[in-house]
Amino acid sequence: xxxxxxxxxxxxxxxxxxxxxxxxxxxxxxxxxxxxxxxxxxxxxxxxxxxxxxxxxxxxxxxxxxxxxxxxxxxxxxxxxxxxxxxxxxxxxxxxxxxxxxxxxxxxxxxxxxxxxxxxxxxxxxxxxxxxxxxxxxxxxxxxxxxxxxxxxxxxxxxxxxxxxxxxxxxxxxxxxxxxxxxxxxxxxxxxxxxxxxxxxxxxxxxxxxxxxxxxxxxxxxxxxxxxxxxxxxxxxxxxxxxxxxxxxxxxxxxxxxxxxxxxxxxxxxxxxxxxxxxxxxxxxxxxxxxxxxxxxxxxxxxxxxxxxxxxxxxxxxxxxxxxxxxxxxxxxxxxxxxxxxxxxxxxxxxxxxxxxxxxxxxxxxxxxxxxxxxxxxxxxxxxxxxxxxxxxxxxxxxxxxxxxxxxxxxxxxxxxxxxxxxxxxxxxxxxxxxxxxxxxxxxxxxxxxxxxxxxxxxxxxxxxxxxxxxxxxxxxxxxxxxxxxxxxxxxxxxxxxxxxxxxxxxxxxxxxx
Numbered sequence: 001x002x003x004x005x006x007x008x009x010x011x012x013x014x015x016x017x018x019x020x021x022x023x024x025x026x027x028x029x030x031x032x033x034x035x036x037x038x039x040x041x042x043x044x045x046x047x048x049x050x051x052x053x054x055x056x057x058x059x060x061x062x063x064x065x066x067x068x069x070x071x072x073x074x075x076x077x078x079x080x081x082x083x084x085x086x087x088x089x090x091x092x093x094x095x096x097x098x099x100x101x102x103x104x105x106x107x108x109x110x111x112x113x114x115x116x117x118x119x120x121x122x123x124x125x126x127x128x129x130x131x132x133x134x135x136x137x138x139x140x141x142x143x144x145x146x147x148x149x150x151x152x153x154x155x156x157x158x159x160x161x162x163x164x165x166x167x168x169x170x171x172x173x174x175x176x177x178x179x180x181x182x183x184x185x186x187x188x189x190x191x192x193x194x195x196x197x198x199x200x201x202x203x204x205x206x207x208x209x210x211x212x213x214x215x216x217x218x219x220x221x222x223x224x225x226x227x228x229x230x231x232x233x234x235x236x237x238x239x240x241x242x243x244x245x246x247x248x249x250x251x252x253x254x255x256x257x258x259x260x261x262x263x264x265x266x267x268x269x270x271x272x273x274x275x276x277x278x279x280x281x282x283x284x285x286x287x288x289x290x291x292x293x294x295x296x297x298x299x300x301x302x303x304x305x306x307x308x309x310x311x312x313x314x315x316x317x318x319x320x321x322x323x324x325x326x327x328x329x330x331x332x333x334x335x336x337x338x339x340x341x342x343x344x345x346x347x348x349x350x351x352x353x354x355x356x357x358x359x360x361x362x363x364x365x366x367x368x369x370x371x372x373x374x375x376x377x378x379x380x381x382x383x384x385x386x387x388x389x390x391x392x393x394x395x396x397x398x399x400x401x402x403x404x405x406x407x408x409x410x411x412x413x414x415x416x417x418x419x420x421x422x423x424x425x426x427x428x429x430x431x432x433x434x435x436x437x438x439x440x441x442x443x444x445x446x447x448x449x450x451x452x453x454x455x456x457x458x459x460x461x462x463x464x465x466x467x468x469x470x471x472x473x474x475x476x477x478x479x480x481x482x483x484x485x486x487x488x489x490x491x492x493x494x495x496x497x498x499x500x501x502x503x504x505x506x507x508x509x510x511x512x513x514x
Contacts, residue, residue: 012502019498023491056469062345063462067455070342073130073352074452080128080135081359081448085441087118087125088364092434094118095371099427105379112375119368123304126360136356137310138338145310145356152300155325157215158314160207162292164285167277170429171422172199172259173377177411179384187404196415198422201259202282204292207311207362209273209369212297213252217268219245219275220293221285241293248275268296273366305365309333311357344458350451359444367433374423381416388412 094111103111126136126145133141175194183190222242224232232240247265251258259276261267267276275294277285285292298308308314318329335357341349388409392402 012498016498016502019491019494022494052469052472056466058346059462059466059469062343063459063466066342067344067459067462070344070350070352070455071452071459073135074448074455076128076130077135077352077354078445078448078452080125081354081441081445084122084125084360085438085445087122088434088437088441091115091118091364091368092431092438095427095430095434098371099424099431105382108375108378112372115368115371119365120304122360122364123306126306126356135353136360138353138355139340140310140338141340143307143309145360146304146306147301149303150301153319154301155297155299155317155319156308156314157295157297158308158312159293159295160312162204162294164288164290164292166292167202167204167282167285168429169200169202171425172201173197173415173418173422174199174256174259176377177381177384177408177415179387179408182404182408184401187398187400190404190408192404192407192411195411196418198418199259202277202279204275204277204294205366206273206275206294206296207308207366208298208305209271209366210298210300210302211270211273212299213250213270215297217248217250218295219248219266220295221245221290223291223293239293247281270296306356306360306362310355311335311362344455345462348458350455350458352451354444354448359441361437361440363433364437367430371423371426371430374419374426378416378419378423381412381419385409385412385416 094115098108098111123146128135134144135141136145137143173196175196177196181191220239220241220243224240224242226232234240245266248268249261249265250268250270253269253271258267258269261276261278261281263278263280265278266281268274269276284290309316312333313335314333316329316331316333317325317327320326338353338355339351340353342352344350388405391397392405392409397405
């Protein structure tokens with residue numbers, strides 16, 4: 001084949017251009033540190049880089065944002081639960097002290113004040129929040145767990161779900177002595193027939209006291225369940241029950257028969273929020289392991305009382321300025337599981353919240369109220385005894401008056417012994433209750449702790465994955481500078497050699513042969 005000068009020149013230029021392009025690519029790799037500058041340089045490397053960058057961005061989102069946020073939420077919750085556990089432990093100590101030691105007025109006042117403050121603090125802990133979101137209120141993170149102040153603005157009708165195990169035995173003092181029983185003008189007619197005595201009664205203590213006594217209280221037994229374990233509802237969405245217990249009497253705590261219901265009945269006492277149960281009813285409910293749903297109403301709430309919507313199925317209605325219920329404000333709340341979950345890894349979610357109903361119950365507050373009431377009842381009897389003693393010190397009293405006052409003093413002394421006994425019994429029961437509450441809180445703390453461990457393990461794994469993906473991304477995109485320098489030097493040598501060869505190839509022309 002004939003080789004012309006043009007052919008040699010074209011080949012020479014093509015080779016020089018190829019060497020120059022190779023040198024240019026190596027220079028770009030050396031100056032940028034990247035293997036490719038645009039996808040067309042190496043489509044496979046480009047596609048792999050996009051996938052790796054996407055994965056790394058997601059890892060960074062989990063590791064640097066989601067997990068720290070979840071950790072902070074869990075830390076706030078854990079701190080609050082541990083404080084509650086500590087407070088209940090202190091309440092247990094005070095109950096133990098009051099149940100064993102003979103207490104004077106100063107000791108009682110000190111214990112009462114401490115219990116009152118501890119009760120307030122427990123429910124303040126329930127309002128713990130993280131970044132303006134309440135951590136114990138489920139999805140309602142903008143709503144506190146407790147009432148911030150005393151209020152009579154709302155009317156709640158709530159259904160509290162109980163069972164036979166919620167029935168307990170307690171002591172009640174009846175026939176309390178009143179100074180009005182003494183008739184100064186006619187001492188012989190003074191009413192001293194009903195002497196103080198102690199009754200052991202079966203009762204259910206509801207979540208609240210100070211309930212509405214003007215509205216019907218409904219006691220339903222044994223809700224029905226379908227084959228899948230779901231509660232059966234009627235066409236209106238109401239729970240279907242095996243039985244509605246109709247023998248419910250609403251009575252005042254001061255009524256003579258308040259704590260002695262007739263056979264086959266129960267007494268509802270709105271002031272104390274108790275249902276007193278006749279013995280035969282108690283035997284039936286316990287023997288048959290009845291589930292007991294009680295529907296009742298409450299019109300006013302004190303500061304730091306738990307909001308019913310976080311604990312029960314309930315209906316809330318507001319009062320208008322005239323004190324009438326405004327039906328347009330009616331809101332229905334259904335108690336359901338409200339888990340707040342954070343995505344902490346690829347297709348992995350973690351529950352970060354603990355609902356108040358799973359950790360903070362009404363029992364500590366109700367227990368403290370009853371103990372304080374017992375303290376107060378002892379003080380009242382002591383004050384009555386002091387007044388009677390002052391009256392007996394009057395030298396102008398007749399023999400009949402002295403005899404009547406002496407009988408009253410004897411009855412008051414008896415009542416004082418009974419009140420102190422009831423107080424000690426209440427405090428001993430309080431020791432048991434506080435221990436149960438600690439166990440209740442302990443379960444919540446344990447559950448929270450297991451989630452914290454899971455989060456920490458995930459965080460550790462993400463840290464390793466982050467390093468791995470960063471290394472993979474680097475190995476996929478980054479140029480090896482040592483190899484690049486060597487290749488660049490070699491390419492530069494080849495390029496210079498091609499220029500030198502080209503200069504020699506085109507030196508001869510046609511004139512050299514003439």
